[in-house]
Each structure stands twice: as structure tokens, then as C-alpha cells.
């Protein structure tokens with residue numbers, strides 16, 4: 004996902020939550036399905052361990068998508084999972100406005116996301132940048148985050 | 161549940177999701193409650209492990225029922241669980257049309273559910289048939305499913 | 318929370334469920350957030366273990382609040398957690414009417430909550446009273462509950 | 475299991491814990507396996523939700539058995555689950571001595587297990603007795619336990 | 632991992648289980664650590680959701696490794712996670728002997744693992760082969776497994 | 789716990805893991821038990837959600853203690869939980885050496901734990917110090933950690 008696509012200016016929107024309980028599909032197959040759904044543009048995909056009837060350890064698959072893409076994702080779920088039905092609902096969201104800036108560190112430059120909501124400001128080093136550095140320079144991810152943090156000035160600076 | 165009761169022709173409907181967080185009821189008792197709710201005609205009952213205040217490992221009980229039966233199930237939950245309140249919401253569902261056919265296998269006949277949604281077709285051996293065979297003939301459930309699969313022709317055949 | 322504030326006469330109301338998925342915050346910090354949210358008057362706060370993309374074990378934070386306090390809690394979540402967006406929805410609730418009475422036991426007096434919903438009546442010893450006794454007299458919490466139960470007469474007595 | 479078989483006089487023993495991680499077996503099938511293992515005499519069978527590589531929500535199956543029956547249960551796991559290997563270890567246990575007595579209640583007689591370990595004494599109404607009453611008389615399981623508790627005298631009485 | 636490296640002839644061996652409880656590391660970072668450990672040759676890495684003191688939702692990291700590589704993995708855990716200590720123990724394992732054969736299907740050839748333990752025989756289509764086909768031919772993983780199963784003869788054939 | 793009690797010089801030791809599966813105790817009561825065990829000096833107490841027979845959502849209680857205190861903790865578990873038996877095993881541990889230093893920040897001084905294991909060095913701001921500041925100054929815990937990190941020099945400085 005290019006960073007430019009993540010720029011968000013609005014403060015609220017709606018999102019569709021689609022869910023299905025799966026007791027007749029393996030974990031291997033659910034890992035495969037997560038890839039399919041993310042590739043297709045799902046905003047978020049997550050699994051919750053649940054306990055269904057007849058002593059079945061099972062998984063609830065949850066999917067957050069753009070409400071306009073409901074039918075596309077319903078079809079993907081019915082095709083790629085074993086479920087024969089999915090349930091869905093529209094949720095409201097409050098979201099922070101996001102901008103990206105580049106911060107120089109001893110490991111090299113790292114993008115930092117600056118999120119704002121009124122007077123609330125949060126700065127978050129981009130995971131992908133930090134993970135690439137940690138992987139290549141064989142250090143812990145936290146060590147990279149700590150170095151980025153040292154270089155961060157307050158947003159108002 | 162008789163298979164004939166499971167025949168479904170519509171492609172979408174609504175379902176009521178009722179939930180309660182339980183930190184003052186034992187697992188033994190929750191297993192009992194699951195039976196009570198399934199016997200009363202709940203479409204689905206499942207438990208999610210949650211973590212409540214004061215370091216309490218707890219359970220969220222979730223119940224999917226026909227919206228027309230809301231008050232009946234609210235009363236069952238208030239009577240059989242320790243909660244003093246339940247929350248609920250109506251969800252939309254997209255569901256596949258289902259038909260059953262019988263497939264001959266070396267273990268004997270097995271029902272197979274054929275579910276369709278537009279051009280999407282899925283075939284699923286019935287759990288109860290396969291479990292009965294696996295139990296009586298002392299084989300793994302997967303061995304029965306594999307045998308049914310070998311006998312399955314494509315739906316279009 | 319004083320017991321008098323917990324007296325409830327209505328049988329149904331609405332509640333706001335606010336949720337966020339957190340994969341970039343530690344458990345230590347989430348425990349801190351639970352305190353902040355309860356101190357601010359959340360009706361309930363609970364954590365659900367989830368599994369997010371890229372093999373991330375994560376936590377869904379769920380918050381039940383008075384719908385009139387939505388913006389207050391949205392701001393608290395955006396300030397105290399690492400999320401840059403939260404989702405929410407309004408739920409209906411059916412709740413039992415509650416009264417408190419005091420029951421004399423060999424351990425001393427204990428408050429008991431009497432909850433009613435039509436003909437359904439449930440009596441629950443107050444956790445805080447029982448925990449205080451169990452802590453001070455070095456007995457199991459269940460032993461205190463059992464003693465309270467022995468002293469309980471049926472609500473109709 | 476007959477109650478007489480549950481009488482235990484020793485205070486410590488050993489037990490074998492056998493475990494396997496399952497990411498290629500469905501919840502339906504794991505529910506079936508639990509029955510097979512309990513029927514074969516496992517002391518305890520339980521499932522833990524785990525998160526394996528490649529985003530797989532999976533299940534750890536744990537089995538407590540008599541150490542003398544190791545090979546029997548290893549074979550059952552290799553036959554009935556999809557795993558190709560199981561791991562095991564011997565654990566020590568400290569266990570309470572148990573006796574059963576019958577307690578008269580307004581619902582009829584109920585067995586109560588009296589467990590002792592030195593000066594520690596615990597009384598537990600038998601689940602099966604209470605569940606049968608709750609099912610037949612359409613009351614909550616807790617209501618039965620509360621009635622049994624009212625009739626319980628202290629073990630020393 | 633090349634398939635030839637997975638050929639196993641022995642029926643039992645030992646494995647080292649290393650574990651640590653993590654309440655001060657994010658899910659993002661734990662996903663990164665899983666990659667590091669698998670790249671370093673861990674036999675298995677898995678996460679279990681746990682609930683630690685002070686209301687902390689946390690994660691138990693479990694690692695199965697060759698006992699001869701203990702110090703290497705202890706060091707990796709101390710370097711890449713936030714824990715300041717790890718615990719470990721040696722477990723026995725019973726494992727099936729494994730061979731691979733190639734099966735022709737309408738989707739193309741697929742490797743199938745044939746695992747044996749005395750008279751117990753299990754056949755498992757290789758996940759990576761099936762996932763590649765499912766991804767490229769845009770079909771569900773189960774559809775590929777079902778096609779492989781149709782082509783499977785019994786091992787004795 | 790005073791910081792001076794946490795100074796550790798050895799690099800390896802043993803610890804006793806005691807566990808019990810609880811399906812007949814409420815979450816409320818388990819939260820109470822966690823306090824009892826921590827007050828008694830347990831090194832760690834944690835809960836794992838499990839799924840026991842008869843559709844029971846349950847909790848595995850795990851306790852890490854000094855091996856010399858086994859009988860004390862066995863007795864506490866048998867007294868304060870509903871279990872009638874506990875299992876235990878001795879584990880090896882590899883642990884980092886720890887020292888504390890004080891770091892000046894714009895929020896005031898904060899203790900930082902410096903843990904070493906050969907050439908591996910990790911610095912961790914003390915949770916209790918940071919939580920106190922975050923609580924009193926009404927900022928997010930991460931904001932305090934980030935400020936401490938900015939002030940941290942490398943251990944070799």
C-alpha cells in the first residue's frame with residue numbers, strides 16, 4: 004500500500020463489519036484466506052478464537068471493508084471459506100487525520116505517521132520501515148523504534 | 161434437527177445477535193446453558209474468552225436467533241445465566257441456497273449439502289452422517305470425508 | 318461506586334459499544350488504559366484476544382458507555398491508546414430491575430443484589446463485600462458465598 | 475464413570491501430559507476427537523487456542539493420561555488427528571482425598587464430593603446430579619447448587 | 632525448507648520447549664520475532680493468549696527447537712524480545728515416519744506426505760503446493776485438497 | 789516489591805510451574821485468587837483460556853514459584869480454588885543480570901532497568917514509575933516511555 008493512499012482528511016466515516024463463524028475449516032486454510040482478503044483490499048482482517056457447540060474450538064473471521072464493496076467481499080467469503088452464510092453490519096468510525104514525515108536516524112531515514120484529532124497528536128514510526136532496518140541490521144524492532152523516538156521532536160517544534 | 165428443516169431458498173435475511181459478558185458463572189454452568197439455548201432453537205451459540213476488570217478471565221456468550229424470538233431468548237438468558245442484562249442488535253445475512261443429496265461410499269450412504277450462491281457452489285458432507293460412520297467403524301473423521309470426496313462428482317456433472 | 322447509584326428501574330435502554338484493534342500497544346499499557354476508562358465512568362471495559370495480519374497476536378478493546386458520552390470516550394481512546402481510529406455502534410439492552418438488601422452471616426453482614434425481570438428473580442451476594450471478608454478472614458471467596466447462600470431466604474419469604 | 479471409581483486415597487501421583495499443535499484439522503473434527511479420547515479413558519482433554527506461523531489460528535490439544543497408557547494414547551492421537559508427531563512429559567500431582575455423601579434437598583437427593591488435604595476441606599455438589607435436576611425441573615444450575623449449599627452442614631458436623 | 636530435509640526415519644526423539652510470557656512487547660513486534668525465530672531454524676513457534684497481573688492481556692511465546700541449539704535460541708529470545716528471562720524443558724516426542732510422493736491432478740502435480748507409525752497411515756497434500764495452485768488458479772484451498780483426495784489411492788495400492 | 793530485591797546476578801536457575809484447570813470457579817473468584825497468590829510471593833501468575841469437555845469454557849491457572857515453596861503454594865491453590873488436584877514440574881531458566889539506574893526526564897526521574905546477558909543489553913523504563921507519572925500528569929503511558937527513551941544514553945556511554 005503506498006503511503007499516499009493512506010492520507011486521510013475526514014474525521015468520521017462508516018465501515019462494514021462482515022463476520023462468519025468457522026468450525027469446518029483448518030487453520031492452514033484460514034491463513035490462506037487472510038491473504039486473499041487483504042489482497043482484495045479489505046481494510047482489516049482478524050481472527051477471534053471461539054468455542055462452538057459439540058466441543059468445537061473454532062474461529063470467528065472478521066472483516067472490515069468499505070461499505071460499497073459489500074457484495075464483492077461476501078462473494079469472496081462464500082467462495083474461499085467453508086461457511087454457507089455471513090452476517091454484516093455498518094459501523095460508524097471516528098478517525099484521526101494522518102500525515103507522514105521523514106525522520107533521519109542513525110539507521111537511516113524512517114517515515115513517521117503524525118495523527119491528529121483536535122488537540123490530540125500521536126507520532127508512530129512506520130512498521131515496514133523499521134522492520135526492514137531491524138531485519139537488515141539484525142537488531143530488535145524495539146531498538147529501531149527507540150532510535151526513531153530519540154530523533155523525534157514534538158509535533159509543535 | 162431434520163434435514164428438511166434446513167432447506168433454505170432465500171439469499172438474505174436478518175438475524176438477532178444477543179450477547180452478555182459473564183464473570184460470575186462457572187464453565188460447568190455455561191456448558192449447561194449452551195444446551196438449554198440450543199434445545200430452545202437458537203440458530204447458533206458460541207463462547208469467546210474475554211478479559212474483564214479486576215483480573216477476571218471471563219466469557220462472552222453470543223447467541224444468534226430469529227429476531228421474532230427475541231423476548232423468549234432474553235428471558236432464557238436472564239433465567240439461566242448470572243447476568244442481569246443482555247445487549248442485542250439486528251444483523252443482515254447473506255446466505256447460500258442449500259440442497260441435500262445422498263452419495264454412496266464404501267462406508268455406506270452419506271448426505272452431502274450442496275450450497276449455491278450465483279455461480280459459487282460448495283459441497284459439504286454432513287457431519288452427523290460422517291461422525292456416526294467414524295464412530296461405528298473406528299476410523300478418523302477425515303478418512304470418512306476423504307472417502308466421500310472421492311465419490312463426489314462436480315455439481316455440474 | 319456507591320450502591321445507591323446502581324439502583325435501576327427501567328427494563329430496557331441503549332448502550333454504545335466502542336471498539337478498536339490494537340497490535341501496536343503492550344499489555345502493560347493496555348492494563349493502564351483499562352483503569353483510565355473505568356475511572357472515567359465506562360460501564361464495562363473488556364479485552365478479547367485476536368489474531369491480526371502478519372502473525373500479530375493482538376487485542377480488541379471493547380468499551381460499553383452511555384451513548385451521550387461518545388465523544389468523551391472516543392477522545393480518551395485516541396489519546397491513551399495507539400489506535401488512530403475507533404468504531405462504534407448503538408445496542409439495545411434488556412436489563413433486570415435491581416434492589417439491595419443486607420443479609421446477616423456468621424462472617425458479618427453482606428449486601429445481596431436482588432434482580433427481577435417479570436417473574437425471574439436472582440439473588441447475588443455483592444462481590445466487594447465478600448472479597449473483603451475473604452481477604453480479612455483468610456478464607457476462599459466461595460466459602461463466603463456459600464455462607465451467604467445458607468442465610469438467604471427465597472425473595473418471596 | 476461410577477462414583478466408586480473416583481475414590482482416591484493417595485495424596486500424590488504422576489500423570490502424563492501429551493500435547494500436539496493442530497493447524498490442519500477442523501473444529502468439527504477436534505470435537506469428535508475429544509469424544510474418542512474421553513471414551514478411551516483420558517483423565518482430562520482440553521483445547522487451547524494458539525496462533526501458528528503463516529497467520530494460522532490453531533488449537534493445542536492437551537491430554538492428561540495414566541503414564542502406563544502412553545502408547546495407547548499416542549496411537550489414538552496419531553490415528554484420529556492430523557498431526558504427525560506428539561510430545562509428552564511426566565508431571566507430578568498433589569491431590570485431595572475424596573469421599574462422597576448424599577444430601578437431601580427440596581429437589582431430591584444430591585451427591586456431594588468431600589475433598590480433604592490435611593486441614594483443607596472442600597465440598598462440591600456433583601455436576602451430573604445437579605444438571606439432571608436443573609434439566610428436568612427447568613431451573614438454573616446455580617439454583618440447584620444454592621439449594622444444596624443451604625442443606626450442607628460443615629464437614630465436622 | 633527442502634522436502635528432502637523433512638525425511639524422518641526415527642520414531643521418537645527429544646525436543647526442547649522454550650517459553651516466555653510477554654506483556655511489554657507489541658503484537659507488531661511479536662510478528663517480527665516469529666519470522667526471526669523461524670528463519671533461525673526453530674521447529675515450531677506459536678503464541679498463546681494469556682492474562683497476566685494488573686489486567687494485562689499478554690502473549691506466551693513458545694518455541695520448539697533441537698535441544699542442541701538451546702543457547703542459540705535463548706540468545707535470540709533475549710535479544711529480540713523484551714523478556715529478561717526464558718524457561719525451558721526437554722520433552723519426548725513420538726513421530727511418524729514420512730515419505731513424499733507426487734500425485735497427478737487436474738490442477739497439475741502435487742506432493743503428498745505419507746506418514747506411517749506401525750499400521751497407522753496418513754496421507755497429507757503438501758500445503759505449499761496446494762496454496763500455490765489455489766493462488767494462481769483462483770480457487771479455494773479446499774477445492775485443491777478435494778481434487779488431490781480424488782486422485783489418491785490408498786497407500787497399499 | 790522493593791527494587792533492591794529484584795537485583796539478580798545469576799544467569800540460570802530453576803523455577804516450579806504449578807498448573808490447574810478450572811471449570812467450576814467464576815472469573816470473579818479467579819481474579820481474587822490472583823491477588824492471594826501474588827501477595828504470597830508467587831513469581832508469576834497467569835491465566836490461559838481453555839476449552840474443556842461438555843462445552844465448558846474454562847481457565848488454566850499457571851503459577852511460577854520458587855521450588856522450595858512448592859507445598860505452600862499447593863496448599864494455597866487447594867484452599868482458594870475449586871480444584872481437587874494440581875500438577876507441577878521443575879523448569880530451567882536462563883535469566884539476564886539486572887541493574888537499575890535513575891534517568892532524569894521532563895516528567896521527573898524514572899528508574900530504568902538495565903538487563904545484560906553476555907553482550908546483549910536491554911534497557912526498560914520501570915512500569916510503576918511511568919504509570920504513576922502518566923496517571924498524575926494525565927498523559928498516555930507511551931508518551932512517558934518515549935520521553936524516557938529520548939533521555940536514554942546507550943549503556944556503554
Ligand code: NI
Pocket residue numbers: 026027287502
Ligand atoms: Ni458444520
Ligand code: NI
Pocket residue numbers: 104105114
Ligand atoms: Ni517520504
Ligand code: NI
Pocket residue numbers: 183184444816
Ligand atoms: Ni459481578
Ligand code: NI
Pocket residue numbers: 261262271
Ligand atoms: Ni436423503
Ligand code: NI
Pocket residue numbers: 130340341659
Ligand atoms: Ni500499525
Ligand code: NI
Pocket residue numbers: 418419428
Ligand atoms: Ni446497606
Ligand code: NI
Pocket residue numbers: 031497498758
Ligand atoms: Ni501442516
Ligand code: NI
Pocket residue numbers: 575576585
Ligand atoms: Ni450414593
Ligand code: NI
Pocket residue numbers: 345654655915
Ligand atoms: Ni514488565
Ligand code: NI
Pocket residue numbers: 732733742
Ligand atoms: Ni517431488
Ligand code: NI
Pocket residue numbers: 188601811812
Ligand atoms: Ni467438576
Ligand code: NI
Pocket residue numbers: 889890899
Ligand atoms: Ni533509585
